Amino acid sequence: MKERTTDKPAEQQNGRRNFTRRLWQILGVVALAEFLWFIISLLRPSKETHKSRPAESLRVIGNVEEFPAGSVTPDRVNRLYIVREKDGAFLALSLTCPHLGCSVLWNEETQQFDCPCHSSAFDRRGVVLSSPAPRPLDYLPVIIEEGQVKVDMTGVTRRKRFEPNQLTYAL
Amino acid sequence: MTEHPATEKREKSSFGLILHLHPRKVKRSTLRFTLTFGLGGMAALFVVIQVITGLLLKFHYEPSPESAYNSILNLQESLLFGKMLRNIHHWSAIAFVWVAFLHMLRTAFTGAYRPPRDVTWITGLALLLLVVLSNFTGYLLPWDQLSYWAVTVGTSLLSYIPLAGEPMRKALLGGAEVGQPTLTNFFNLHTGVIPFMIIALMAWHFWRIRRAGGVIVADKDKESPMVDTRPHLVNREFVVAITLLAAIFIISSLFDAPLRERANPAFSPNPAKAPWYFMGLQELLIHFHPLFAVFIMPVTVLAAAVWMPYIRSTDTNHGKWFLTASGIGSAKLAAAAGLIVTIIFITLSEILPDPEALLPGLPPLITTGLVPFILTAGTMWLFLNYIRKRFFLNRSELIQSVIVLLVVSYAILTVTGIFFRGEGMNLVWPWNL
Numbered sequence: 001m002k003e004r005t006t007d008k009p010a011e012q013q014n015g016r017r018n019f020t021r022r023l024w025q026i027l028g029v030v031a032l033a034e035f036l037w038f039i040i041s042l043l044r045p046s047k048e049t050h051k052s053r054p055a056e057s058l059r060v061i062g063n064v065e066e067f068p069a070g071s072v073t074p075d076r077v078n079r080l081y082i083v084r085e086k087d088g089a090f091l092a093l094s095l096t097c098p099h100l101g102c103s104v105l106w107n108e109e110t111q112q113f114d115c116p117c118h119s120s121a122f123d124r125r126g127v128v129l130s131s132p133a134p135r136p137l138d139y140l141p142v143i144i145e146e147g148q149v150k151v152d153m154t155g156v157t158r159r160k161r162f163e164p165n166q167l168t169y170a171l
Numbered sequence: 172m173t174e175h176p177a178t179e180k181r182e183k184s185s186f187g188l189i190l191h192l193h194p195r196k197v198k199r200s201t202l203r204f205t206l207t208f209g210l211g212g213m214a215a216l217f218v219v220i221q222v223i224t225g226l227l228l229k230f231h232y233e234p235s236p237e238s239a240y241n242s243i244l245n246l247q248e249s250l251l252f253g254k255m256l257r258n259i260h261h262w263s264a265i266a267f268v269w270v271a272f273l274h275m276l277r278t279a280f281t282g283a284y285r286p287p288r289d290v291t292w293i294t295g296l297a298l299l300l301l302v303v304l305s306n307f308t309g310y311l312l313p314w315d316q317l318s319y320w321a322v323t324v325g326t327s328l329l330s331y332i333p334l335a336g337e338p339m340r341k342a343l344l345g346g347a348e349v350g351q352p353t354l355t356n357f358f359n360l361h362t363g364v365i366p367f368m369i370i371a372l373m374a375w376h377f378w379r380i381r382r383a384g385g386v387i388v389a390d391k392d393k394e395s396p397m398v399d400t401r402p403h404l405v406n407r408e409f410v411v412a413i414t415l416l417a418a419i420f421i422i423s424s425l426f427d428a429p430l431r432e433r434a435n436p437a438f439s440p441n442p443a444k445a446p447w448y449f450m451g452l453q454e455l456l457i458h459f460h461p462l463f464a465v466f467i468m469p470v471t472v473l474a475a476a477v478w479m480p481y482i483r484s485t486d487t488n489h490g491k492w493f494l495t496a497s498g499i500g501s502a503k504l505a506a507a508a509g510l511i512v513t514i515i516f517i518t519l520s521e522i523l524p525d526p527e528a529l530l531p532g533l534p535p536l537i538t539t540g541l542v543p544f545i546l547t548a549g550t551m552w553l554f555l556n557y558i559r560k561r562f563f564l565n566r567s568e569l570i571q572s573v574i575v576l577l578v579v580s581y582a583i584l585t586v587t588g589i590f591f592r593g594e595g596m597n598l599v600w601p602w603n604l
Contacts, residue, residue, distance in 0.1 A: 043342045043356075076437035095437070099461070100327035101348075102320065102439040116441035117324055118457050119596040131539045132456060 057154040061092075064147050064170050072106045072124060080140060081106060081113075082149060083124055089167035092151045093126045094138040098158075104137065113137065125162045135160060142168040192377060193400045194385060200392035201385055202403060206281075206490065209411040210274035214298075216412050217267040218369060220419070221305075224260040225362065232312065234358040236351055239314035240433045247430070254427065261428035263419055264306050268448050271299050279479075279574055282489050282567060283387040289480035291379040294372050296476055301369050303448060308361035310446050311354065319434035320443045322357075323349050324453070331461035348436070389490035442596050450588030451581045457596060458520050460540030467544070472577065484566035494568060501562040505572040508554055509579030516547075517587055521598050551576070 061075055067084040074081050074095070083091040093113075095103045102117035112129055113122040121129040126137030141155040159166070200206075231250065233242040246253040275295060278284055284292035311322045326349070329340040345352025380386070388395070431440070445453045455464040493499045554576075559569055593599035 040342075043345075079437060100324045100456070102324060102443050103437060105439075105441065116439045116594075117320075117443040117596065118453070128535075131535060132458075132460065134460065134535050 057152055058143065058150050059153055061149045061151055064144065064149060067149065072108075074106060078151065078153065079103070080151060082142075082151075083126075085167065087169075089169050090142045090144065090149060091125060091167050092140040092142045094140065094156055096138070097133060098135050098137060099133040127162050136162065139166050144168060144170045193404060194381065195400055196397040197385055197400050197404050198388060198392070198395045199398050199403075200388050200395035202398075202407060204407070206388070207277060207386055208273070209408070210270055210277055212408050212411055213270045213415055214267065214274055215373070216415060217263055217270060218373065220263045220416075221260065221267065222366060224256055224263070225366070227256055228260060229362060234312070234354050236314060236354060236434070239312060239354065243313045243315075243430060255423060258423035258426070258428050259419060262422050262426070264309060265447070266419065267302055268306060271302050275299055276574070276578065278387075280492050280571060281387055282491075284480045285484075285489075286480055287383045288379070288387065291376060291383065292480055293477055294376045294379065296473075298369060298372050298376060301365055301372065305361060305365045305369065306448065307446060308357045308365065311349070311357045312361065313430060314354070314434050316431040316434055316438075316440050317429060319349060319436065320439050321445050321449075322353070324443065324445050325449060326353075328452070328456075328461065328465040332466050333462070336466075387490045392490065441594050442592055444588070444592070447585070447589055451585035454517075454584040454588035454592070458516070458539075459543055460536055462536065463540045463544045479570065482566060482570065493571075494565070497562040498564065498568040498571065501558045501564055501568060501572045502575045504558060504562075505554075505575040506579045509576045510583060512550065513580045513583040517583075517598075 059078055061078065061080075061082055062073075067073055067082055067090070069084055069088055070086050072081055072083050076095075079095040081093045081095060083093060085091065097104050097115040097117065097120055099115060099118055099120050102115050104113040104115045104120075104122065106112075107114050111124055113124075113126065115121070115133065118132050120131065120133035122133070122137050123129055126139065128134075128136055136159055138156050138158055140157070141152045143150045143152065228246070231242060231246045231253070233239055243257070247257060248254075250256075278288075278292060278295065307322075307325060310325075311318045326340050326344055329343070330336045332339065341347070343353070343356060344350075345356050444450060452464065452469070455468070458464075459468070493502070555569065555573065558564065558572055562568070564572065587598075590601040591598055593603060
């Protein structure tokens with residue numbers, strides 16, 4: 001750097017120079033933050049919105065008679081299982097293993113849900129029988145109307161344990 | 172050189188790029204094949220292969236869930252050498268992970284991670300991660316059962332990272348599950364963002380090697396005479412490159428890259444396995460709570476690797492695979508311990524009842540997370556203390572033994588995951604798979 005000749009004292013000059021440098025640094029950080037914010041906002045919500053359709057959240061799974069007491073019926077399209085208790089109560093369980101998102105399979109012989117990815121197992125109400133799954137299968141609210149079993153697809157609910165209020169009785 | 176100056180000049184310019192990447196002269200002692208096994212050069216060659224084959228594949232690939240699978244089928248069936256092209260890209264990708272990993276082991280063993288090579292080491296670690304990430308993002312593109320479920324499992328791992336995990340997963344998937352936004356994201360990452368980052372980091376990696384004065388050599392070889400890069404180094408590199416290319420071509424013409432049925436979100440294949448380089452992690456997930464298996468343990472290992480160059484050590488483990496005979500003994504014992512303890516651990520956790528049955532009423536974070544983690548870490552700490560005292564190890568050798576222990580254990584986990592896990596992820600013999 002060449003020395004510039006001014007009649008101002010050196011100290012004052014340095015103060016101004018430091019101030020400008022600091023200003024540039026702050027501006028740089030602000031610009032970086034803006035840029036990051038832009039990237040994050042670009043990644044985040046955009047694509048989901050244009051695909052998500054508000055479609056009917058209540059799906060008809062079948063007639064009440066199609067599910068005999070004590071049965072477990074898969075619905076692959078809606079990715080859930082309809083469990084019917086011996087006393088006729090309905091329980092809708094998500095097909096997705098809460099461990100790492102694989103689809104669990106119902107094993108009729110052992111009467112349990114098995115996860116093909118990490119060998120988690122769940123009983124017929126979705127409660128964990130063997131790890132590594134950290135919580136029971138999610139359940140969905142069941143509504144019985146005019147002899148039809150309907151499931152509210154938006155109501156996927158996490159739970160810690162099985163409770164009787166998760167069941168729905170056909171009246 | 173006795174050549175005519177004009178000839179010399181012309182020849183030099185045709186080798187401009189090579190001489191630009193290399194110094195004009197190198198130490199004769201660095202030419203020995205067993206010093207480096209040419210692994211870094213191989214990794215660089217794989218970048219070139221993957222860029223070329225990848226760009227060609229891009230002409231035929233359609234990144235949408237409806238047409239991706241068919242575009243791969245079409246590429247394989249109706250295009251001249253289409254299948255060959257995909258095979259080369261596939262097998263090179265696998266070999267690339269191997270070569271990059273072995274390259275890292277070589278630098279770790281020969282002590283080439285210490286300053287002034289610390290930045291080279293850290294950029295190298297970042298490059299290894301990017302190579303794995305590149306592999307993983309490429310895995311989804313064929314949109315078959317293999318890729319769909321591997322990516323479902325792989326991205327679900329993220330959701331166990333505290334706080335940032337779930338937003339990261341949502342951002343990567345572009346939604347709640349694997350779908351069109353996921354494919355868009357992965358396609359862009361795989362064919363744009365990651366290759367760009369790899370090439371930029373490679374330049375930095377190379378520049379730091381040049382600045383450190385080239386490949387690391389042992390003290391006794393420091394005084395070795397300088398020889399011209401061309402022909403001595405360039406010819407050797409050419410032989411390695413040609414051999415590697417030939418091997419990749421032979422493998423690609425003999426074995427086809429796997430392609431299963433079209434992705435079906437309703438059915439996980441049984442067993443559903445992650446890509447092979449994540450199988451060790453998946454095996455770990457069977458035994459440990461996800462918070463430990465995918466966050467605490469990998470982050471600890473990664474942090475230790477980044478911190479490694481700055482661990483103070485009095486010795487100079489430079490350019491030699493082992494410093495002393497006791498270092499070899501300790502490494503052997505560490506390898507044997509890793510082998511036996513990991514096998515016993517896997518077998519025991521199969522025979523013994525699940526931890527939550529032994530400790531009822533406690534949350535899974537403690538029963539399948541903290542308890543086995545403390546047991547494992549404690550055993551390892553005791554063992555390391557024992558070998559440090561028994562073999563009178565210095566810091567460099569202790570680090571080496573830790574690396575051997577971890578690599579052997581992870582290798583056993585990976586092999587178990589790939590060859591010994593059958594339906595329902597139960598232990599089976601490989602011939603019953």
